[in-house]
Amino acid sequence: MGDALKDQSPLRIGVVGAGQISGAYLRTFATLPNVSVTAVADLDGARAAAVAATVPGARATVAEKLYAAEDVDLVLNLTIPAAHAEVAQAAIAAGRHVYGEKPLAATTEEARAVLAAADAAGVRVGCAPDTVLGTGVQSARAVLDADEIGTPVAATAFMVAPGHELWHPAPEFYYRPGGGPLFDMGPYYLTALVTLLGPVRRVVGMASTSRDVRTIGSGPRAGTEFPVEVATHVTGVLEHESGVLSTLVMSFDVWAGTLPRIEVYGTGGSLSVPDPNGFDGPVRLFRAQAGHWEDVPVRGGYAGAERGYGVADLARGLATNSPHRADGQLAYHVLETMESLLLASQRGQAVLVASHCERPAAVPVHARPETE
Known part of the structure; x- marks a missing residue:
């Protein structure tokens, strides 16, 4: 076909x-x-x-x-x-x-x-995820591509929560193999990091499980206990092929925090990126010469994007005989990076990420998947 x-x-x-x-x-x-x-x-x-x-x-x-x-x-x-x-x-x-x-x-x-x-x-x-195709991550990408924070040297990515059992009426699958904060939320953050900074070369990591049993907090089964089979707090450092070091924290063990979702730090400034679990949100830029944070207007991404824009972008790729952005190689690289983080935590040493993916093409400002 x-x-x-x-x-x-x-x-x-x-x-x-x-x-x-x-x-x-x-x-x-x-x-x-x-x-x-x-x-x-x-x-x-x-x-x-x-x-x-x-x-x-x-x-x-x-x-x-x-x-x-x-x-x-x-x-x-x-x-x-x-x-x-x-x-x-x-x-x-x-x-x-x-x-x-x-x-x-x-x-x-x-x-x-x-x-x-x-x-x-x-x-x-x-x-999925195709959230990176929205105006949030893509506007941040435009700032990086214009060298407005100089050469990126490091990044942070944090997702902390007390656990989905507090609101989900049947949360057991989040705590079985293939679940946990890393595999549940990690794809959003890692896909954003690769879109912004390129693929990952190697990782180090540590992981822990704070409780062996959790309790359903809502719905008809409230009060029911169930076993925890996965790490509920994962932290690691990703070395991108570009040399950028990203610090990642994914946790179901934190009641509250004020940590940023994603920030990128460069030789000439810093960049604040909105929640990669959404398609838009505020992007903020700190230029060393200016000495203060400023809001970044929309500079890229599919405006008004929602879940499913990755399919429309694939359709665009077929129609124009060009690559689509939320592709299998990117998803595979993110999956291998997550597996490597857990393997590194088990071995107590750095693990190389064997796969490579291309940094997806930026989505231009005012683009539409059917006309781009």
Whole structure:
């Protein structure tokens, strides 16, 4: 299939997985002219039918039929992380492009197999998060690309919270392998760091688990205890290929904090980057010569972007025969970086990150994925 779709618009999407997150994607797709949902599948047929009914022209079906459907060009994989690789492989085997929720797969071994299959089939792979395509991270990227803080030398990235069990009625999966603060929130922060500063060469890290048992704090099962199987506080240092050192802290063990989400420090100033779990937010710049912080106006990114813009950007890439930004190689590199951090914490020594990805192209200011 490959780039045979570059003259077709819109890109026809089959959604596999009709859970809560599907609603966010579908609301976004309704506003974008270069994508169109044609089919929805879920293990729960009634749920697939209910979701398909909200999209004009879409139908409910089963996954096997969706993969083979003539009116499906790309499979949007919104299943649970443990099923990401299986669904992606089935879609690729049918000759379909794939875009999935994070992570690309449960392990780098599974992710490598997905990318190899896609390469052999000549189809594209995309993966969330696509929050980095919004005006927040992209305006910060424009500041860096214009050398307005000089040469970057270091960065910090902090995500601290007391734990999702306080608000989530069924939080156990956050505390099983593949979960924890690193694998849950890390993709947002690491994808932003790579977008801003380029790929990672090696890492050092340490991790801890403060409690073996946690208690559900809300919903019908409030008061129920469950075991913790993963590290709940991970800290590390990433050495980017550029030489920049990024300090990362991901924690479900902190009740409150005033640490910045992401900051980048250069030879001529500093840059404050908004929460990478969102698409926009304030960007602030400190120039050494000026001696004070100033707000940065929007200088890049898809304005008004929401979840699903990564799919539209992939459609743009197909239409223009150019790379898409939230691609499989970037997602694989982020996944390997996270695995390497945990491995470094176990070994007590630095771990090399074997993979390399290109720093994604910047999104120009006022760009739209259907016209860029």
